[in-house]
Amino acid sequence: MFDPISGLLALLVAVFAAAGLLVAAFGAAPQLRGLAQALRPSRARRRLLAGAGLGAVVGAAFALAAGGPGAIAWWWLAALLGAGLHWAEARLADAGPVDDVSRSSGRFGHVLKFLSACAGLGAALAAGGLLLAQQGAEVLRDGVGLASWAAGPLLAGLVLALALVARRRPAADDLAGVDALAAFALVAWATLALAALIAVPGAIAAGLSAMVEGAWSGEAALAGALAAAGQAVLWSSFAAGPGTGGAEDGDPSEPAERLVGVAPVTAVAATLAGLLVLAGGDPRAPVFSAQPSALPGAPAGAVALEQHLGVGLQPSDYGQTVVLAEGLGLEPGKRYEVVLRADPRGHRAGEVIPGDNLVVVPTYAVAVDVDSVILRDKDPARAGNPGFDVHIACTRERVQTRVGEFYKLRPRDPNINLSQLMRARDLDGPYVPLRDYRFTASVRAAVTLESNQTRHLLYEEPRPADAPADPSLRELITLGYAGPYLDPGGATEAPPLAFAAAPGASLTYDERVHLRLDAPARGLELGFINRLGELEVPPWDLLAGLTVAVLPHRDDPELDVRVPVRSRLAFGRLRFTSADPAIVFGELARTHPEHGAPRLSPPSHRFAAEVRAATRVPAPRPDGPVLIPLHRDLRPSGNPGYSLYTPHPAELLLAGMQAPVRDQFGAAQVLPGLTAAFGRTGAVAGGLVLGALTLAGLMFWLRRGQRFGARCFGGGEAGVALVFLVCVVAGPACDPAALLRIAAPAVALCAVLGLTVILVRSPRLRRR
Structure with a gap:
């Protein structure tokens, strides 16, 4: 079945490549001709880099997750094309109203301009407000220990304060302080990342080797390269802004060639982020040991x-x-x-x-x-x-x-x-x-x-x-x-249940780590079909909101059947029934003999754990530290019998949830690499620097969203700002994977429409 999101991303890659190649042809390779001008100071370039800083780090982590280390190699190709598109947008903007697409292309141009503004507003709210705030909150949580619930209001308050200060300044210099902060933070990030990579022997060589091999060899070239290229194209163009009106921030007296350096700088920041992620270990590696437990009835580790x-x-x-x-x-x-x-x-x-x-x-x-x-x-x-x-x-x-x-x-x-x-x-x-x-x-x-x-x-x-x-x-x-x-x-109290750390886990004693338990890919095999034909499971709160169950095929996962379900709480258990009249759980053996019992795919369970030395563990002690999950019950006491409850992580592990990994989805994945190089100090420094980049990025997308809102509604900048601040407050409380599913198509649609404008007008570059 056709996936509309995948189709939109594929369209983005095609439009991006076509526009980039046409600009390179009509503009006589402006990426190369503008290198000298790109090194000179430029206010427009600083403003674009304010939005590109954290976007590059986030994009690198997402690209690695989607296509492996080889994704970063594709990022450089995207940056080469993106540099020419920045130049083209600035050159076309110099033509003034005469060459405006809405005037030169008639009704089609007006529709395209309106749709671009609407898509840009959606991208600014989804990716600039929700996702960027969530990523900043995650970095501040793991870097400096700021609680997630406090990060959203703090970021929103700082954005509001900076916006009020900017209103009192001349329009040409309203966000000069924010731009300077972004430039300083970006330089600090590059310095810190490079120092951390040098401090870890072989990190740079091993990371670059993995990037090159992942881009061109075997299975990665067939299965991962296209996805990696799509991520690189998406996030480099999104962070740097081709097609979204980036030239509006420029000075007409500035040569367009000075914007050529934005995309390469973004690629450098992304490369450093990718190397740090690789230096910190596999983000998907389990944190708990896989050794069988000597405690009766306890999960492994x-x-x-x-x-x-x-x-x-x-x-x-x-x-x-x-x-x-x-x-x-x-x-x-x-x-x-x-x-x-x-x-x-x-x-x-x-x-x-x-x-x-x-x-x-x-x-x-x-x-x-x-x-x-x-x-x-x-x-x-x-x-x-x-x-x-x-x-x-x-x-x-x-x-x-x-x-x-x-x-x-x-x-x-x-x-x-x-x-x-x-x-x-x-x-x-x-x-x-x-x-x-x-x-x-x-x-x-x-x-x-x-x-x-x-x-x-x-x-x-x-x-x-x-x-x-x-x-x-x-x-x-x-x-x-x-x-x-x-x-x-x-008076010695019963100790909590602890878990031995997995070998190679980058952990610091006495720190608090945030972990995540994920369900198996084909669902969690949990519970049983009772006499009423219901799937009966424990009353865990993470199961209560499920609306779909999976009937696994015995041979081919592609033939799994998704069944809508309803749930109710009865006699201390959750009970699921099929909402499809054609499927009755109690009759599956007769109606679906090739499928097994229904499974549930709960959302990820997130929890915190403290890292302690293993001095209290009896011999033979584990080589590394132990982790103690923070839960209302020191040891799993189970179902209270009268309501939904949050289970102890041990209960979920016993039920088949996968071993916990770090709850880091995006930019925070660079922090283990900094910790490996400089200890806890490196993580704190990284959190502060990335926090500054988050603030600069939020201000960038607030300003961009207000401009898009004015194009859509003929005004309403204050209303857009209010909605944006609400998104910043709400972002840290949202699931990052769900936010990415919203932000990725919003940004892709915005970029496709903006790039279409450049694609349509690219022949004018040769005339000028």
Whole structure:
């Protein structure tokens, strides 16, 4: 099926190439003739470079993602043609109103001019307001630690202040300060990037080699070169501005040849950005280690942040004892404070009384806070994921019976019948959330008869007569308590779940990194078809807004079927049903035998993690640091049972989401390269420089948008400015991939229409 966006980009490449070649022919290669003039100072060139600075960095990252390193080589070809188009636009503008396309081409010219203005306004708002603000916010977030929610208002406030100051200055010098800031920031960016590349041995040679080989060899030439060329053409022309009225900023007394240097400067900035991205490692490389976890029920890469003292159990005259690991430094005859960790998903310490619809739990001290019952899925594939648990809020009543004291837990919702719910939905339980158990332990030496080796055993000292009732050490271990762990002072909190960093990940200790989990290309195989013919999945908030499911073909991914779906929240789960009357999920085996169970393609899940040293990780420790996801729950506790919730990253990894990568989409991908060269200082410097380029770019596109708005509506500059500021505020909160899908066609359409004007008028260059 024809993709209109791809078709528009292909048209852009064709029009760009045709216009560039005609200008080179009619203008006698102005790119080469104007090199001397291009090196001289020019106010028009500085103003165009204000919009090209961050655009070059962003475009380089996008081009690398689309076509690999070889995309940058195509960028230089685009820059060569773009330089001639800048010259042509300035020369044609010198002709004045007589050569205006709207006058010389009749009604077609008027329509073309109006459409160009409308497309330019859309490009200024989508790419200049939304996307540029999002990219600037991402750079400030990862570079200087500015929260994303604060970046939009801050950038909008600075743009508004600069715009108000510019109104008080003469028209010819209204944005001279911004242009100077852009020129300084662009020079600072080039200096910083070049210094970072020199500091990393072999980065320049390896990067340039990858660019050359990627542009001309094998599969890249067939599959990636066209996409790379399209990205290079798109963003070099967009950032530099051919066809969008770039000559309007010029001085009639300035030779047109001085604009020739804009596109090559953009290509230099893009090349440096591309080399930095390559020096910082593959942006798509997972950040978490892929090694299997030693923690039961944990995803790959998960590590413990406290030392488990035991390596086994052994009965003795002292009762249940724990065989201690070697090298812990615990001495026989001494006492230690230790703790057994409770499972956030609860323990099977209660019993369902069907006739009374309640759960009874002994009045243990570890159960003093119990106010809910947890039911787990019986299916082995889902039982290990806490997202499928069902939490039921309960009232608690303490009662005395002839066999002892108990807590009676009764569902707060009188419509919930525990026994019926467990039977109808194949749930296992009941499990109840308990407290950690702390106790004083002693260590003694024992000799094993089989090997005649001395072992150290840990056991619980006899409890005082007035101690609260609690299960014995053996019962606690049988209930699924983890440990024992050292608990000096008797107040050590349970550590969060941590993940070992992947080898080669460029991370700095004590920094906060922003990560992203993506769904597999063909969707997430999650949940099951229940008895009602619904796809039942955990109530994760990232799934709630989905409107399409995928029926994967068993052999050919090209034959996957996309099905519109509706969702509802019921009994602690999300349930999806087909919105297509011809497709019923419960009858897929009969109606679609060649397709599998429906899958969901959720949006990316974004989260932050702190980078810490692995000093608390028991041996064998990972070589690098560990990352601790920042979540309301230190460890995945699962489905709350009454509403949508944001899952812990571990739950998503267990469900099949791909290993996390850095949440950097565009310009922020250069920061790891700066960090590799200069540490955290390099990232901060890069964030500040790119932040300055963002501000200059926003001012450039605000001014450009106001001009396009005036052409469309005959005025309304204030209204355009207001809409632009709203876009700047909203941009950082938007998904960058979605913004790119909006900005790319808007810019492409603007460039195609603007380049068409130059293409139509290019023969006049020979006459003049």
